[in-house]
Amino acid sequence: MVFLRFSFLAALVALAIATPTDRSAFLVHEHRAQPASGFVSTGPAPSDAQLTLRIALNPNNIAGLESELYAVSDPSSSRYGQHLTPEEVAGYVKPSSDALSAVTSWLQTNKISATTISPAGDVLQFKIPVSQANSLFNTEFSVFTHSDTDETTIRTLQYSLPAELSAAVAYVHPTTTFSRPFAVPKPQPLPSNSKRDTDPTCADITTISCLQGEYGIPTTSATQTNNVLGVSGYDNEFANFNDLKQFLAKYRPDFPATTKFDVELLDGGSNTQVTGFAGVEASLDIQYTVGVASGVPVKFISVGPLNNDTVSGFLDQINALISDPSRPTVLTTSYGFDEEDLTLPVAQGLCNAYAQLGALGTSILFSSGDGGVGGNEFECTTFVPTAPSTCPWVTSVGSSQTILENFTKNNFSEIGAAFSSGGFSNYFEAPAYQKGDVDAYISSLGDTYSGLFNTTGRGFPDVSAEGVNFVVVAGNETGLVSGTSASSPVFASVIALLNDELIAAGKSPLGFLNPFLYSPAGRAALNDVSDCTSGFNATVGWDPVTGLGSPNYPKLRTAVGLS
Structure with missing residues (x-):
């Protein structure tokens, strides 16, 4: 997806004059009709519960990275085995400077300081209470309990972003994803012989x-x-x-x-x-x-x-x-x-x-x-x-x-x-x-x-x-x-x-x-x-x-x- 510089400059202006609670220009970013299998909502999440959230920004050229991956992995390619350096990989993954500026400015407007946690700078992490997350993403986080394990987790079935940021952001996590690892195998006894x-x-x-x-x-x-x-x-x-x-x-x-x-x-x-x-x-x-x-x-x-x-x-x-x-x-x-x-x-x-x-x-x-x-x-x-x-x-x-x-x-x-x-x-x-x-x-x-x-x-x-x-x-x-x-x-x-x-x-x-x-x-x-x-x-x-x-x-x- 091509990002136009003008659109992000406009986004910065819009965010600068918007209040943190303005809901007029929000778009639903992710939605699921129901929680994952086995999870049941047991009520709203406590407003003071702390959430550590990640915002992943869209890579600037993931198609280019995939093309490079094929080039170095296909035995018929002249570049087979010539693997990339971390710097070369980051060049395909890092977000555009305008996208990064728009998202960080939005967070700063809402008094949130985020940390970069990925080598390419495409993932930002921050910690906020549920009450602020509900406002920031125009949503309502709930407590979900798994029927088999009784384990609880805080998730939502839908969240929104300012319309100006929709193209810049890949996802916010954890929000609508429910995950559990596969069950650990149970050993059986050795044969009697x-x-x-x-x-x-x-x-x-x-x-x-x-x-x-x-x-x-x-x-x-x-x-x-x-x-x-x-x-x-x-x-x-x-x-x-x-x-x-x-x-x-x-x-x-x-x-x-x-x-x-x-x-x-x-x-x-x-x-x-x-x-x-x-x-x-x-x-x-x-x-x-x-x-x-x-x-x-x-x-x-x-x-x-x-x-x-x-x-x-x-x-x-x-x-x-x-x-x-x-x-x-x-x-x-x-x-x-x-x-x-x-x-x-x-x-x-x-x-x-x-x-x-x-x-x-x-x-x-x-x-x-x-x-x-x-x-x-x-x-x-x-x-x-x-x-x-x-x-x-x-x-x-x-x-x-x-x-x-x-x-x-x-x-x-x-x-x-x-x-x-x-x-x-x-x-x-x-x-x-x-x-x-x-x-x-x-x-x-x-x-x-x-x-x-x-x-x-x-x-x-x-x-x-x-x-x-x-x-x-x-x-x-x-x-x-x-x-x-x-x-x-x-x-x-x-x-x-x-x-x-x-x-x-x-x-x-x-x-x-x-x-x-x-x-x-x-x-x-x-x-x-x-x-x-x-x-x-x-x-x-x-x-x-x-x-x-x-x-x-x-x-x-x-x-x-x-x-």
Whole structure:
């Protein structure tokens, strides 16, 4: 969108003469008919309750950034692998000076001092009481309670902005977005036959050796210390060093059990080592990155509660990594939302942040969710896509399940796991790299599921990996965990090992993966998964259950030019 300088100068004049309570020139900026599923309004928010709000300004050239992202991520491009610098990225994202002046002047007129909290200067943050927020945005904030958890949050179903600022502002948050992370997996007991936990045929359980055998993952140690694999931690999930030591000693005996991971704390995050606080999700993510990505430095990025909500935490993590010269080359996240819980502007803003990090050379992977076509809420009336998996600039990972009969290192088959979430975005169109695949799959459906999903939306997941019955040690207890939150760390570890070899050979890390994965060479290096038990079908080629398929390390190694 082009901003005319005259319009913003006029806006500054109008704001200078307007009173803070003038409502004559307000326009509704965001509106939702009802709160997100499970939330119920329980009355007006206390007038003196403090809100920490963010105003995100529209980037000056997001289309230019997306074009650059494709240029450095498409193997057919002459600029493949020539990732951008933070300064170059900021040049596409920063707001126009007129837009920034107009918004800051409006805030100052209302006696609000805002702080810039993003590298490109496009996000402003400030703290005000509910009474002032109601006046500032011509709205009424309410308390909403979730029917399952009894957790409360302050939100509104609609807010407005001065008409002169509407084009400058992308969104105000938290206002109309309701967010909850996916449920943490619950471990199941090990099979009663104790011999099963080391069975080389992988009957009943999944261990490191199973994954190495299935996908040809190397066991030799990585060598590049500047190739970091980042693991996201949210929702007070803590990764325990002693649990990792026990896990490696039993399930990766060829590797030093003393291997550790680094920790980065954001937004008041922590990583307590009290045994009773060890998180199942954090344990799963760390044990199957450290254990699979042999010798790759792993960093657990624990994001705390000082951010209003998880969406803000996701944004804070990306902003921190954009500013970090030693940022990970791969980032795996096992948390997310139902897409419908986020408003379109917030979903776009989050997706734009991932485009920035991808342009810098980081591969961003998300688990697709464990509710099948019903998303986080396991709904059945319509198919519910999950976010951020629907963002075109991330790689969404679904789950497969190995058929165990006659399993050998080079002879196995997979089906799509019934719980693996997948489908089509209601916010983002199918991007160029997958449009042909999405169109072909939807055409094959005919009238099946007609009206239950968006036929023009971005399809997810992109790829898959084993996700059933992973052995995990958490709080000194061993159990089995299933979910796409197991699959994403595995696929991320494969990418991290490829990056290690690429960097050692003097090449760039892979960065944004999807243009490569959907290329002829990329898709030929994946194990196509073409069967499933419920919901969408897993078919030959791309499908919204297992994507393009699971990793084949030797073939991927060749596809990226290592042999």
